[in-house]
Amino acid sequence: MRGRFGLLKREPLLAFGLALLLLLGLLAVLAPLIVDTSLAAIGAAPPRRPPSAAHWLGSDTQGRDVLASLLTATPRTLEIGLLAGLIGLAIGGALGLIAGWFRGPADAIIRTVCDVMMTIPAIAVLVLVGTSVRSMTVGLMALVVALLSWMVPARAIRAQVLSLRERSWIDVARLNGMSGPHIILAELLPNLAPYLAASFVIAVSTAMLATIGLEALGLGPQNELTLGMMIFWAQYSGAILRGMWWWWVPPVVALALIFIALLAISLGMDRLVNARLRSDA
């Protein structure tokens, strides 16, 4: 039995991604120690100032301290992504299990719904919802995004269940008189763990991409600070054209780091799962 850290040492990409994400999360948790987070409120700082000793990353046109905004927005964005990814994984995992285990009509229906939903661009549905509600909230956004990001997990899990259910140890469990749900819980799920983890990363990544897109279009939660909303306000006020680099560079860098971390995790996880497949064969 290898230790958990042995696993990380074998997959440096995975370790790098997890560490980077952890660091970003930690920075956000420690935010109150670094900067007064109440400075992220509108009008808390003199507007449109370049970085100075008092405001390390300057301030935007609405008088928010950019550093405080950044440290408030980063955990919020991560939270939305993780929450939506989790819901998406739960829905997708459950549907994938049902489709792969029962096959037949249930599989046909779930597969068709999956294919149809994958074709309709998530951003289209999001925009419709966004323009139809009076005010967007973080919770609603996470929920809608989650409802649009379960298809990749559902497909991956279904494929795995289809292959796993033919293995001999599942037959043994069945001959031992184990009930269907019991087999799923005790025999299938533990073996699905790496695939669930890989699907989770993809779901988080998809969800985050969708929320940020929605926010950049101006349909995000207007009263809450997320990285996407920071970019929207910067873009809306022409920060780039006005040369207010201290306003748009921090959220852009933070988002880029988050997505690079997710990619590293996903690539590392992929290699891990494939290595497992190779040693299984």
Added chain:
Amino acid sequence: MVGYLLRRIGMAVLVMFVALSVNFAIPRLMPGDPVEQQLAAVSAAGGQTGDMAEAAAAMRARLGLDRPLAVQYLAFLANSIRFDLGVSVASYPQPVAEIVLAGLPWTIGLLGTATLLSFVVGSLLGAMLAWPRAPKLLKFLALPVVVLSAVPYFILGIVLMALLGILWPVLPVAGGYPFGMVPNADFATALGIAKHGVLPGLSIVLASLGTWAVAMRGMVVGVLGEDYIMLAEAKGLSERRIFLAYGVRNALLPQFTQLALKLGLLVSGAILVEVIFAYPGIGYRLYVAIGQKDVFVVQGIVMLLSLSIALAMLLLDLIYPLIDPRVAARSA
């Protein structure tokens, strides 16, 4: 073959039907009455006097909202098929279809060129990476390309805009053609349009190169391990021939499937790039319509997006048997 075609066409029709139904359902499922909201906005601006109930009823009748839901739904489907999307609220009475169609060539031009370019260059790069005799330099090139593929298109767009538009201003950063120019069918116009397309196009290409390269590399590595490659080597074919005609050619097929699957993501990404660069395509028009609360234009663009993606996927599906004869043979 006929079975394959029928299945694909059936799927496309189903997707379009669902997309239209979603378009119909979501605004009606959401809390809040659009008529009351509109009237409230009008009366708040001091434009409304008289009986509000009567005005609300008149507006509902005008928009057809007083009819039973089933009738509304059928009328909606019929109108959508005729591409009758109503009129814009912000630039009344311009038909929505006109606004949407005016943006279409820009988006198709930008997205089509950029996608094709990144598909070809990315696949080529990926194939080279899998080639054992590829120059070392390529391996170093791969890392930044893969890293860039993780970053959302429009984030890269912002960075490119700042670098090549502001810091070192060599390229225009906004619009689809030079400001104040009257578009003519001449060389100057074409050059202006091309120049304005470089930065948004580059954002899309750079951000999607890596995806194609990574997928292609995996495919080529897999194909190079096949028995027929060994046979080709045993026959004494040149290494270049084996690599190109036996390896790359067979690895390229799944890339087309990927292209069909990624279409939705590509378009969503391109929408935001258009917003950043104020490029006059569908995405930027959507952004403007959202800002103006021009509900019908938003709905029209959303509908067009889902329909065109379904159509493009169908097109790829129909081309696929021509590239891969196995599909046609298997279902014959």
